[in-house]
Amino acid sequence: MRQNAVKRLYLMQVGIMPEYQIPIVCYLVQTGDGKNILIDSGLPEVIPEGESEFENGRDVIEQLLSIGLKPDDIDTVVSTHYDGDHAGRHAAFTKAQYVVQRAHHSDAASNPRYAAIRPQWDQPIGRIRLVDGDTELLPGLELIETSGHVPGHQSVLVRLPETGAVLLTIDAVPFGEDFTRGRQDGGSNPDAEATRASTIKLLDLVEREHIGLVIFGHDKEQWETLKKAPEFYG
Numbered sequence: 001m002r003q004n005a006v007k008r009l010y011l012m013q014v015g016i017m018p019e020y021q022i023p024i025v026c027y028l029v030q031t032g033d034g035k036n037i038l039i040d041s042g043l044p045e046v047i048p049e050g051e052s053e054f055e056n057g058r059d060v061i062e063q064l065l066s067i068g069l070k071p072d073d074i075d076t077v078v079s080t081h082y083d084g085d086h087a088g089r090h091a092a093f094t095k096a097q098y099v100v101q102r103a104h105h106s107d108a109a110s111n112p113r114y115a116a117i118r119p120q121w122d123q124p125i126g127r128i129r130l131v132d133g134d135t136e137l138l139p140g141l142e143l144i145e146t147s148g149h150v151p152g153h154q155s156v157l158v159r160l161p162e163t164g165a166v167l168l169t170i171d172a173v174p175f176g177e178d179f180t181r182g183r184q185d186g187g188s189n190p191d192a193e194a195t196r197a198s199t200i201k202l203l204d205l206v207e208r209e210h211i212g213l214v215i216f217g218h219d220k221e222q223w224e225t226l227k228k229a230p231e232f233y234g
């Protein structure tokens with residue numbers, strides 16, 4: 001295995017939507033040469049007014065601590081998008097570079113949807129790496145552009161030495177039951193056409209890359225069956 005390749009994937013539940021028991025999650029990827037890449041950061045410490053459907057659990061800082069990491073140990077924060085349940089603790093990672101799709105970052109600047117947690121994601125531009133479309137971040141870690149839920153949403157493909165390829169769909173496909181070519185959108189996404197196209201793009205990717213594990217963004221039933229930190233996928 002190459003030293004800089006991906007070695008481990010940790011799953012962390014940091015909060016919940018109590019009404020439906022929907023998990024709010026983030027992920028940590030570790031490489032053989034000791035790099036720590038966080039994927040999303042979960043809910044803000046104080047949930048903004050009007051977003052009472054969310055509830056904090058053991059937050060990302062505590063979860064990282066449980067596997068021996070401090071916020072300053074995080075080298076990169078992959079930001080899938082700036083919704084409050086995904087980017088709520090970004091500002092805690094003061095040594096990290098943030099990686100986000102340019103289309104998303106540009107849209108967020110003038111979109112009230114992301115205003116409440118703007119202090120989290122609106123970091124100095126020198127610390128943000130804007131990417132355009134599908135991007136290999138490092139060996140074994142690929143960003144997959146999946147607009148629809150929001151413009152410039154990204155999913156993540158992780159190649160592990162033993163588990164093989166794992167796809168994190170994030171909110172492109174929050175629930176396993178939606179992972180079909182005939183997906184009907186219930187109207188929860190602003191762009192139904194793009195949502196459908198991104199779903200098909202991910203289904204094609206799973207076929208082409210023989211992906212054995214697809215982890216959906218907010219799927220309670222699936223989540224219960226997965227390994228969570230301090231356990232990991234290797």
Ligand SMILES: [Zn+2]
Binds near residue numbers: 218
């Ligand atoms: Zn979400």
